[in-house]
Amino acid sequence: MTAGEDPLVRFVGVDKTFDGQTLVIEDLSLDIRSGEFLTLLGPSGSGKTTTLMMLAGFEVPTRGDIRLAGRSIRDLPPHKRNIGVVFQNYALFPHMTVGENVAFPLLARRVAKGERTRRVSQALDMVRLRGFEARRPGQLSGGQQQRVALARALIFDPKLVLMDEPLGALDKQLREHMQIEVKHIHERIGVTVVYVTHDQSEALTMSDRIAVFRQGRIEQLATPAELYEAPGNSFVARFIGESNRLVGKIVKLARDECLVEVGSETVRALPVKVEGPGGSTQLSIRPESVKLAPDPDRCPNVFEARVRELIYLGHHTRVRVSVCGHDDFVIKVGRGSEGPSLRVGQTLRIGWTVEDCRALDAP
Amino acid sequence: MSVTDSAGTIVDAGRGRVLRVSLRRAERAQQVRALLLVLPAIVFLLVTFIVPILSMLVVAVENPELREVMPRTAAAMMGWDGTGVPSPATVATFVRELRQATADGSIGKVARRLNYSIPGFRSVLLRTGRSLPPAETSDADLLALLAGIDSHWAEPPYWLALKGAAPAVTDFYLLAAADLRRDARGTIVTAPPDQAVFVTVFARTFWVSLVVTASCLLLGYPIAHLLASLPPRRGNVLMILVLLPFWTSVLVRTTAWLVLLQREGVVNDLAVRLGITTARIELVHNRFGVYVAMVHILLPFMVLPIYSVMRRISPQHMRAAATLGARPFLAFRKVYFPQSVPGVTSGCLLVFVLALGFYVTPALVGGGSDQLISYFIALFANEIVNWGMAAALSAILLGIVLVLLATYRWLVRGELLRLG
Numbered sequence: 162m163t164a165g166e167d168p169l170v171r172f173v174g175v176d177k178t179f180d181g182q183t184l185v186i187e188d189l190s191l192d193i194r195s196g197e198f199l200t201l202l203g204p205s206g207s208g209k210t211t212t213l214m215m216l217a218g219f220e221v222p223t224r225g226d227i228r229l230a231g232r233s234i235r236d237l238p239p240h241k242r243n244i245g246v247v248f249q250n251y252a253l254f255p256h257m258t259v260g261e262n263v264a265f266p267l268l269a270r271r272v273a274k275g276e277r278t279r280r281v282s283q284a285l286d287m288v289r290l291r292g293f294e295a296r297r298p299g300q301l302s303g304g305q306q307q308r309v310a311l312a313r314a315l316i317f318d319p320k321l322v323l324m325d326e327p328l329g330a331l332d333k334q335l336r337e338h339m340q341i342e343v344k345h346i347h348e349r350i351g352v353t354v355v356y357v358t359h360d361q362s363e364a365l366t367m368s369d370r371i372a373v374f375r376q377g378r379i380e381q382l383a384t385p386a387e388l389y390e391a392p393g394n395s396f397v398a399r400f401i402g403e404s405n406r407l408v409g410k411i412v413k414l415a416r417d418e419c420l421v422e423v424g425s426e427t428v429r430a431l432p433v434k435v436e437g438p439g440g441s442t443q444l445s446i447r448p449e450s451v452k453l454a455p456d457p458d459r460c461p462n463v464f465e466a467r468v469r470e471l472i473y474l475g476h477h478t479r480v481r482v483s484v485c486g487h488d489d490f491v492i493k494v495g496r497g498s499e500g501p502s503l504r505v506g507q508t509l510r511i512g513w514t515v516e517d518c519r520a521l522d523a524p
Numbered sequence: 525m526s527v528t529d530s531a532g533t534i535v536d537a538g539r540g541r542v543l544r545v546s547l548r549r550a551e552r553a554q555q556v557r558a559l560l561l562v563l564p565a566i567v568f569l570l571v572t573f574i575v576p577i578l579s580m581l582v583v584a585v586e587n588p589e590l591r592e593v594m595p596r597t598a599a600a601m602m603g604w605d606g607t608g609v610p611s612p613a614t615v616a617t618f619v620r621e622l623r624q625a626t627a628d629g630s631i632g633k634v635a636r637r638l639n640y641s642i643p644g645f646r647s648v649l650l651r652t653g654r655s656l657p658p659a660e661t662s663d664a665d666l667l668a669l670l671a672g673i674d675s676h677w678a679e680p681p682y683w684l685a686l687k688g689a690a691p692a693v694t695d696f697y698l699l700a701a702a703d704l705r706r707d708a709r710g711t712i713v714t715a716p717p718d719q720a721v722f723v724t725v726f727a728r729t730f731w732v733s734l735v736v737t738a739s740c741l742l743l744g745y746p747i748a749h750l751l752a753s754l755p756p757r758r759g760n761v762l763m764i765l766v767l768l769p770f771w772t773s774v775l776v777r778t779t780a781w782l783v784l785l786q787r788e789g790v791v792n793d794l795a796v797r798l799g800i801t802t803a804r805i806e807l808v809h810n811r812f813g814v815y816v817a818m819v820h821i822l823l824p825f826m827v828l829p830i831y832s833v834m835r836r837i838s839p840q841h842m843r844a845a846a847t848l849g850a851r852p853f854l855a856f857r858k859v860y861f862p863q864s865v866p867g868v869t870s871g872c873l874l875v876f877v878l879a880l881g882f883y884v885t886p887a888l889v890g891g892g893s894d895q896l897i898s899y900f901i902a903l904f905a906n907e908i909v910n911w912g913m914a915a916a917l918s919a920i921l922l923g924i925v926l927v928l929l930a931t932y933r934w935l936v937r938g939e940l941l942r943l944g
Contacts, residue, residue: 217847239846240855252844256862265858269849317849 167231168192169321169353170216175225177211177377185211187377189225193355195320198347200356200364203374204400209357212374213323216355217246230320240269245314245322245352249329251306253298259285259309260294266317284312287346304335311343315352324356328363340366361401365389373397394434395521398445405451405490407444408523414438419520424486429461430520441523446513448479448493455512463512466490468505478503484511577922584915587694589637590686593630594621601690606708609683615666618686619656626653634689640910641685641696648674648682684708697916722900722917726924729897732811732886733879736818737826740875741868743819744826748867751827752834766827774821778885781817782808785889813889814896821885822878826871833867866936873932877925897921 170193177186186208193199201209214220215227218239226233234242253262260281267277285291288308298306307327314322327343328336344367347354358364364371365385372382373396381393392398399406409423411432419432421442428444435442457463466482480492480503492511494503503509591598600614609615625631631653639646655673670677677683688696688706699705699712703720707713714720747766751759769777784790785808792804807813837860845855883898890896897917904914 217843219843219846239843240849240851242847243849244847246844246847248840248844250838250840252838252840254841254844254859254863265845265850266848268858269845269851269854313848323847 169195169230170355171228172212173226173228175212175215175222175227177208177215177220178223185377186215186222189377189379191372191379191382193321193353196351196353197369198344198354198356198367200358200368200371201374202358202361202364202371202400204359206376207374208377209359209372209374210325213325213355213357216321217244217323218242243317243319245317245319247307247310247314247322247324247327249326251298251310251327253306253309253313255298257297258294259290259296259298259301262298262309263294263313263316265313270317280316284316285309287315287350288312288342303331304339307331307339308342311346315346315350319352321353321355324354326358327356329358329360336363337366343367365401373400375400391433392445392519392521395443395445395524398443398519398521399524402447403491404445404447405487407446407485407487407490409442409444411435411438411440411442411520418515421520426464426485428485428518429515430518431515433519434522435520442520443523445519445521446517448491449477449495450517451492451511451513453492453494454510457512460512460514462514462518463510466509466511468503468507468509471503471505482509482511580915581919581922582915583911584697584919585693585695586912587637587689587691587696589633590689591692593625593634594618597621597686598690601687604683604687606684606687606710607680609667609678609680612666615670619666619670622649622653623656623658626650626656636909637689638685640700640912641688642681645682645685648676652677680708697912698919700913701916701920722897725895725897725900726920728894729880732814732818732896733876735815736822736879737872737876739815739819740823740826741872744823744871745830745864745868747823748827748830748834751831752837753839763831766824769821769824774884777821778817778888781813781820781885781889785813785816808889810891811894814886814894817885817889818879818882822875822882825874825878829871829874830864830867833870834864837863869932869936873928877928880925881921 170191172189172191175186175189176184178184189208189212191212201212203209211220215222218234218237222235226235228234229242229244254265257265260278263281263284264277267280272280281294282291285293288311290305290308290312293301293305293309298309301309310327324343328339331339340363343354347367356364356367365388368385370382370384371388373380373388375396381388381397383391383393388397388401392401392404395406398404407421407423407428409421409428411419412422412427413420414432414435414437417431419430419435419442421428421430421444423444430442430444452460455463464484466484468480468482469488470479470481472479472481476496478494478496480494481488482490482492484490590601597614597618600617601610604610604614610618622631625634631650635646635649638649652670652673657669667677688694696706700715701722703715703723704712705715751762751766754762782789786792787804787806789807791807795801796804807816841859841863842855845859846852850858881898882896883902886896887899887902890899901914901917901921904910904917
């Protein structure tokens, strides 16, 4: 955050429990910057939707405070918060036409009829649904309904828009298309978006920043590139993208390098989140960072591997090998390199750099 | 957006016809199977429901008594133009058949039918039958002979009543059920005020049903809303409470209200003991008691349809409305209520129709001079044994219900019930 600029939303030490025994949200502190696209990412039950619902006003924090533009909204009812929400199943009103649905926020704000009609066609223009005013939601496809919901949540110019897995019900192709469309709308009108999803590729595609949730806590809050390339712990490494995990014991620990005993081999790794020597750790290596037949001078980790399986996927080939006593170590071999010449049962040398091998907490 | 249309190949007209024929053939077997499955139910309904209702409708216009007991008199009366008194030949036929009917005892049936037309006709007819001399007298003297037994025979009304009983089909009962009758000339006129009761009773039945329906709606709508918005497990427990009344008979529940509301009943005892009132209040055997008991018994019929519609309304709609800036009342009025209207209309219709024909409760709890139409139907069917009247009143009630249903269907189809 740039110095001097206040965050739009601020969670301050928020706890939430439904049954008085288990914390769904635990000591959540989170600043959301004005104009950013922030994604709350996590498996189901990790507390991301609860966080969103507290922001929308449907759940009250058990402890702590939520501030919107510097003002506490703890006790402000949802209809006074002026936050747009796009729900998972769109929540379009089936008894109203598309036009009436989109005009509803203006109706609630007592906007005059002429003004209402004008702004409705403007909002429908934005989501490329001009001329759909008289249709009923039931006559629209899933993607069209999604866009009506979007127009309805944006028509009253809220500073903040919440989206709760809005693309979950769409098929893959349409979902990817809508991701780009939502992203473009966000860029065009500059509204702050808090987006909830459990789909990591969706989060990577759309977000400025991603907060990875796990059991009511934020594991890591960072940009997509940072999350992927420099996961802060083994959960994030596992949840974002694909990674090979080697469990071992730390033998020697320095500031920017550590030696880890994995099976009968010793691996040089970058210490990220480790205890002292003797502690166990999980090494995380992205499949595409693994080099075939590496130059030993530039690559301190070189091991013998046996090819167990080859899966041809077009733009790359997945090679499953046995290495360091692990049988399901995966390597992605790009098209045009020596991938196609590999055979099952073959032995080869693979390696990776210290930076590409992150020593994280043992799960 | 690129949404591909997955419609199949469109075939040309000739192949299309062939396709349609084989489609129809394929569907016919299914239709026959479906028909066979519902056949037992159809037969059951036909025998226990349709046939009784149709025969009831027939009874409302049937006029068999005079034709059975005095066929020749009935035929002769059909030929009479209804002015003055009948011809001597007709009177002779009547006297002959009257003598015979008195002898074999079948006169009672005719006497009862004629008494419906003119109260007192029964005793006149029976006395005349008994007082007839056994032997034949000449035709000219017969009218004088009858007038000698009872002076009413000298005047037209009794003869007109006899003529009214002659045709196979009569509108007598239906007219009487609507407080109408035919005068000497056959034109339809309103009944004299002391005999005109049924229009008032129908109006009263309508009003009571309306008040009961409105009360059920006011009480039932929030209940249904609560049931629909609770988590399923707790909702089910409350649902059992709503359905609990169905586990005991209407008679028991009505009697329970009598016990509770009577002058020496629980409610009065409590009111007096708490010092709310010094005198005991009349809570039952009046309109108030009818309202209370009927609302109690009909309430589930309001709650269930509304509940089943409300359960399908996504709770997210109210949340969405709130996030869009709608105060709770506006959200309810514009988003929730319009979606619950189908349940409200079917609940109201159900309760209203049930209330129109409700018998046990209003008959037991209601005041003696404040009875509903069902009481009179039962009275005519069981006590007075005037099936024609009972059937005519029922037919009119049925007609009203059918008109209501037709209106409802018309409203639903025209989507006029969308209030949003």
